[in-house]
Amino acid sequence: MSAKLHRTSDHPLSPVPLADFKVGVDNVIFSVDTQQNRLLVLVVMRPDAPFAGYWSLPGTLVRQGESLEDAAYRVLAEKIRVNTLYLEQLYTFGGPDRDPRESPVAFDVRYLSVSHFALVRFEDAELIADGVSGIAWYPLAQVPQLAFDHNEILTYGYRRLRNKLEYSPIAFDVLPEVFTLGDLYQLYVTVLGEGFSDYSNFRARLLKLGFLQDTGQKTSRGAGRPASLYRFDAAAFEPCKDKPMVFI
Amino acid sequence: MSAKLHRTSDHPLSPVPLADFKVGVDNVIFSVDTQQNRLLVLVVMRPDAPFAGYWSLPGTLVRQGESLEDAAYRVLAEKIRVNTLYLEQLYTFGGPDRDPRESPVAFDVRYLSVSHFALVRFEDAELIADGVSGIAWYPLAQVPQLAFDHNEILTYGYRRLRNKLEYSPIAFDVLPEVFTLGDLYQLYVTVLGEGFSDYSNFRARLLKLGFLQDTGQKTSRGAGRPASLYRFDAAAFEPCKDKPMVFI
């Protein structure tokens, strides 16, 4: 790192050429299948070069007059029909040589990717098959080699997911509108593994925090005692903003 | 937000024009004057249009063959001589109309800023006055209106600083090599305010975590009992990676 410091600056009379960029937006879109307890990532098949025939994160190039966030929403809406989603910026990948379309000799174009992180409800999300290129949910552990540096972007996204799950109420952007405490616990186990409190203590903590609203209704699916159905109360969450919901 | 979803996609035979970007890198560089207990931000005076005569965050446009991180290091090295620093990517600002050089009619160029967050040691950092444009440390509360959307970027940077101070050992990138527990506590007070544990409990917690190495030496500055001088032990910090150092 220190080698990068104290470089002699270029002569002011010979201006160095600036890079010209196309800016892309790539989305890490997570969902959780609460039936099968699987963490899923949305990938699309690339029909054209470069990386034709490779799976990739759904992305697009930013158009004239379009903001980064708008571009992220646009590419998502082209792939899934959803009523509600969570979306935030993730990280920007902009090194040279990350896209083969960049000519290493001519330096004519650079491709930069502003990645975004999104969550959708699995039951609610309807994939849009346009007939041309494929689209699929992949369990995170089974994601193949992706185009470009998209595996690296995915790693960033997964880290963000785990971190946010600790403090933010993003679980309720993935779960159905009403859910049981067992559903909520299973979601945390699916994403984080078993490295935190057991079900009993998890229950006690979440209920004590006070932002889970009992709907009065009960489930009756299969064996076992029926579970109470809860709803997330965003207003009641405010005071819990900085308190962890689980301890990893 | 829902209005942004489900837009009809453009006709495939009439391709929409993509935006052409110049990519800039702007640095939020913080330091702390431990003598006067002030949180400082580095700003530079813009000599040329746009925003000539305004203070701004030190930035530059990315050159051909240069990575984003390299560009961030370059602009920092042009402004300060330091031996050690902390630097990470902050956020990417890329909406249209954030730079007056963008023509609203012709859509010829868009300017995007990949902001970075940096920390340097105040005593160690020597500002480089190039005679042309000004450069100065500003106390955070007294930062004037900056060029472009740089005040917004600064807000992002300050939030990142406060968040990182809670879990990461970035305090030791700002403090001198050896320091007293009083210095460390004052740094936290300077940045976070007084909303956390008192000095006595702060001491007990930090010492118990076990990554502060007693140098055996003592200070003898002014009145009061001499304080032990400590050094940060990065290896011993590893197990504390996920434990908070203060409770805000």
Add this chain to the structure above:
DNA sequence: TATAGTTATGGTATAAACAACTAAAAAGTC
């Protein structure tokens, strides 16, 4: 119908941790 299996729920006891507070030690100052 009795019994076992399954899941949800509501606890208790113990150890750890946080918060507030007190007191002594080691220097300088008057």
Add this chain to the structure above:
DNA sequence: GACTTTTTAGTTGTTTATACCATAACTATA
């Protein structure tokens, strides 16, 4: 020597996390 300043080292009460257990409410099966 008395007083001030700052560091250091506690104590105590309360909260909190963790591990573990007991029971309730339902289903499936013998």
